[in-house]
Amino acid sequence: MEPRVAEAVARLGRQENEIKLLTAEIERLKNFGCLGISPSLEGLRDENAKLKYRLNFLRKSLQEERSKTAKSMININSCLQEVFGAAIQAAYPDLENPPLVVTPSQQPKFGDYQCNSAMGITQILLKTKEQKVEIAGPGFINVHLRKDFVSKQLSSLLMNGVQPPAVGKRKKVVVDFSSPNIAKEMHVGHLRSTIIGESMCRLFEFAGYDVLRLNHLGDWGTQFGMLIAHLQDKFPDYLTVSPPIGDLQAFYKESKRRFDTEEEFKKRAYQCVVLLQSKNPDFIKAWELICDVSRKEFQKIYNCLDITLIERGESFYQEMMKDIVKEFEDKGFVQVDDGRKIVFVPGFPVPLTIMKSDGGYTYDTSDLAALRHRLREEKADILIYVVDSGQSVHLQTVFAAGQMIGWYDPKVTRVTHAAFGVVLGEDKKKFKTRSGDTVRLIDLLEEGLKRAMDKLKDKERDKVLTAEELRAAQTSVAFGCIKYADLSHNRLNDYVFSFDKMLDDRGNTAAYLLYAFTRIRAIARLANIDEEMLRKAAREEVLILDHEKEWKLGKCILRFPEILQKILEDLLLHTLCDYLYELATTFTEFYDNCYCVEKDRQSGECWPVGLHVPWHKPEHRQCTGCFLVPGGLVLHYQLLQSKCWEDGRQLAQLCHLLSVSRKVEQEL
Numbered sequence: 166m167e168p169r170v171a172e173a174v175a176r177l178g179r180q181e182n183e184i185k186l187l188t189a190e191i192e193r194l195k196n197f198g199c200l201g202i203s204p205s206l207e208g209l210r211d212e213n214a215k216l217k218y219r220l221n222f223l224r225k226s227l228q229e230e231r232s233k234t235a236k237s238m239i240n241i242n243s244c245l246q247e248v249f250g251a252a253i254q255a256a257y258p259d260l261e262n263p264p265l266v267v268t269p270s271q272q273p274k275f276g277d278y279q280c281n282s283a284m285g286i287t288q289i290l291l292k293t294k295e296q297k298v299e300i301a302g303p304g305f306i307n308v309h310l311r312k313d314f315v316s317k318q319l320s321s322l323l324m325n326g327v328q329p330p331a332v333g334k335r336k337k338v339v340v341d342f343s344s345p346n347i348a349k350e351m352h353v354g355h356l357r358s359t360i361i362g363e364s365m366c367r368l369f370e371f372a373g374y375d376v377l378r379l380n381h382l383g384d385w386g387t388q389f390g391m392l393i394a395h396l397q398d399k400f401p402d403y404l405t406v407s408p409p410i411g412d413l414q415a416f417y418k419e420s421k422r423r424f425d426t427e428e429e430f431k432k433r434a435y436q437c438v439v440l441l442q443s444k445n446p447d448f449i450k451a452w453e454l455i456c457d458v459s460r461k462e463f464q465k466i467y468n469c470l471d472i473t474l475i476e477r478g479e480s481f482y483q484e485m486m487k488d489i490v491k492e493f494e495d496k497g498f499v500q501v502d503d504g505r506k507i508v509f510v511p512g513f514p515v516p517l518t519i520m521k522s523d524g525g526y527t528y529d530t531s532d533l534a535a536l537r538h539r540l541r542e543e544k545a546d547i548l549i550y551v552v553d554s555g556q557s558v559h560l561q562t563v564f565a566a567g568q569m570i571g572w573y574d575p576k577v578t579r580v581t582h583a584a585f586g587v588v589l590g591e592d593k594k595k596f597k598t599r600s601g602d603t604v605r606l607i608d609l610l611e612e613g614l615k616r617a618m619d620k621l622k623d624k625e626r627d628k629v630l631t632a633e634e635l636r637a638a639q640t641s642v643a644f645g646c647i648k649y650a651d652l653s654h655n656r657l658n659d660y661v662f663s664f665d666k667m668l669d670d671r672g673n674t675a676a677y678l679l680y681a682f683t684r685i686r687a688i689a690r691l692a693n694i695d696e697e698m699l700r701k702a703a704r705e706e707v708l709i710l711d712h713e714k715e716w717k718l719g720k721c722i723l724r725f726p727e728i729l730q731k732i733l734e735d736l737l738l739h740t741l742c743d744y745l746y747e748l749a750t751t752f753t754e755f756y757d758n759c760y761c762v763e764k765d766r767q768s769g770e771c772w773p774v775g776l777h778v779p780w781h782k783p784e785h786r787q788c789t790g791c792f793l794v795p796g797g798l799v800l801h802y803q804l805l806q807s808k809c810w811e812d813g814r815q816l817a818q819l820c821h822l823l824s825v826s827r828k829v830e831q832e833l
Contacts, residue, residue, distance in 0.1 A: 237331045239318060242267055242278065242727040245308060249280045260289065269724065276307035277720060315719050316708040322722065323703035329372045330726040332733075337375045339539045340366050342551035343467075343474060346383035347459045348392055348417045351466055351606040353596050353662070354553065357585045360648050361656055362551035363472050364738050365583065369547075372733060377543060381535065382478030384456055390438035393451045394430060395420035397437075404450060410458050442483075442525075462607075469610050469644055482534035486526045489534050490519050496570060510569060513562045529563070536567045540578065547579045549736065554584040554657070583736045586659035588651075596662055610644070616664045617643035620676075642668070642676070649675035653742035673746040681749035684756065692762045714755040721751045 245267045253263050264285030270276050283304035342362020345351045351359075362378070370376045395416070400408035410416050423430045441448040460476075467474065490506060493499050498508050504522030517529040539545050550560055560582045567573060573580060590596045596604050617639045621627060627635055650667035653674075654660040670676040689695070710716045728744045731737075764770070 238328050238726045240330045240726040240730055245278055253282060276309045278308040280306040312710050316710055318723050319719050320703040320708050324700050332372050335373060335375060336546035337544060338369045338547040339377045339379060339543055339545040340549045341379050341381050344381040345463060347456050348413055350414045353588050353604040353606055353609055355606055357651055358551050359472055360651050361585060364652060368732060378474050380474040380476045382476055384478035385480040387438050389441055389452055390434035391420040391424040392455055393437040393448055394433045396451050413458050466606055479531045482531050485534040486530045489530055493519060508566060510562050510565045517562060517566055532563045536563055537572055540572050549581055549583050551583045554586060557582060557584050585656040589659050589661045591661055591663055613643040613647050614639055616668055620668050646675040652738050655739050678745055678749050681752060688761050712759050714758045718751045718755045721748055
């Protein structure tokens with residue numbers, strides 16, 4: 166039995182024996198007419214209740230710890246919350262929902278973490294006290310990490326690699342993102358949904374969740390009537406000869422112009438919609454041709470950005486819509502308004518229209534069908550919609566309708582809208598071309614490639630890299646910087662798109678992190694050390710953290726699990742970018758102050774300090790820690806590079822951030 170548990174059990178036993186003796190004494194006194202209750206008994210009863218709570222908590226914690234794999238990284242913040250939570254509950258057992266606030270300390274002189282619950286608890290207690298109480302001091306509890314604890318955790322990190330914290334039962338996460346419209350080109354507005362959604366998926370996959378990526382394409386609706394009618398006119402033999410549509414955007418604009426100006430064409434377009442919805446084979450064929458052209462264009466962008474999606478557009482849910490309407494009718498939620506079937510949801514003034522007056526369905530019906538399918542058929546535990554902020558009210562209404570009709574319980578299933586702001590130009594207005602048109606996403610990516618190549622040539626990388634290596638570096642820098650620039654901003658806010666800023670190798674940019682990572686890999690190459698050597702050193706030697714900079718870096722590395730946990734809860738990916746930037750700058754401070762590699766001036770031979778030099782010298786003992794810590798940073802960073810470790814352990818990328826090839830240190 167664990168010492169803490171054994172001690173608590175012993176104390177509890179002693180208290181219970183004392184209570185039995187005092188209870189017997191009270192019964193004896195009652196027989197003589199002494200009915201008062203002993204203060205000692207009351208005190209022991211209170212103490213006994215506290216001890217029972219502590220014992221149960223310790224047993225539960227012990228069971229949870231044993232259930233975790235030994236390789237899981239420890240979330241220090243969560244551990245501290247458990248400890249302080251137990252202490253608060255034991256001290257104030259009658260206090261309902263006491264505030265529990267444990268955060269990293271903002272000032273190192275006050276320790277590494279702070280518990281800021283005391284003030285909140287005091288305010289609650291003051292409301293129940295009649296006498297005056299004065300508070301002196303800020304009421305913070307400072308926590309200082311022990312160096313032997315940090316050293317042990319860093320050694321474990323080196324031996325086991327970057328591991329996700331234990332998150333308990335494996336849950337299913339469904340993420341709806343990207344979702345462009347068929348027959349329309351992807352524009353800069355799709356950039357955020359696509360990048361943020363993919364990054365969230367990789368984050369949940371790394372944490373051990375079962376993730377389903379869904380692309381809710383706009384592949385159904387009245388617009389296909391005009392597209393099919395225009396296809397019939399322009400390519401009458403489309404059933405036998407594949408039409409060379411080419412520029413689908415121009416094709417769409419032509420059909421829209423005719424729809425708006427030609428009455429006869431407009432009538433034919435409506436007829437085409439009816440025939441399409443009735444599954445006429447010729448019209449289904451035309452619809453599939455148009456969808457295929459769009460898919461090929463979308464896939465070019467997905468390949469550039471390394472996006473993985475399962476297509477499940479609006480057409481997928483068409484057969485379910487009739488049943489959706491029936492279910493709402495059967496449960497008495499449908500009202501008829503001017504021929505329309507509508508559903509009012511408490512708290513939302515605008516109703517959902519689930520059937521038009523002509524019998525057709527709407528986006529509301531489609532979204533309800535998608536929600537129900539994801540909850541009932543896919544059995545999602547967590548459902549995330551990565552859609553722009555402009556759709557917030559609509560989605561919240563749909564979610565509330567699903568809850569109202571009984572599809573899910575928010576206490577059990579998490580359904581959330583991960584909203585995001587718009588991309589702005591440097592004039593702080595919506596990002597547009599000079600002519601005022603929406604910026605095509607493919608044009609944006611091509612411009613990024615051009616800017617990245619210019620940057621590489623300015624640094625004369627074209628003189629040392631082969632043509633193939635230069636192209637690989639170009640795509641890595643271009644797409645990595647574009648993605649990181651988006652992710653590094655709070656998704657709830659608008660942000661200004663600037664190639665100059667995102668390609669700058671100073672500040673919180675992908676370029677800066679790439680160079681920091683390259684420096685780490687350069688140290689490893691210069692010292693001729695590999696991961697196995699680091700793991701061996703971690704197993705056999707004690708990691709000493711004497712220098713303030715290596716101590717700072719070591720603690721920074723260990724904050725990774727709490728950063729990950731925070732993002733899993735609030736879905737704000739810029740937190741990870743901020744952490745990576747802090748990690749890189751902290752490493753730079755360490756690198757500038759600590760000696761990592763020894764070099765023989767005569768032979769030119771290099772070796773890592775602390776791994777091949779005498780241990781009796783104090784400066785060598787200090788630098789042992791210096792080298793092992795960046796080794797941990799190398800392992801930490803590899804998570805952002807590859808989708809799996811070479812030994813077969815499947816680890817999906819946390820997020821794109823620095824989605825570059827393994828040759829990055831060579832290319833840069």
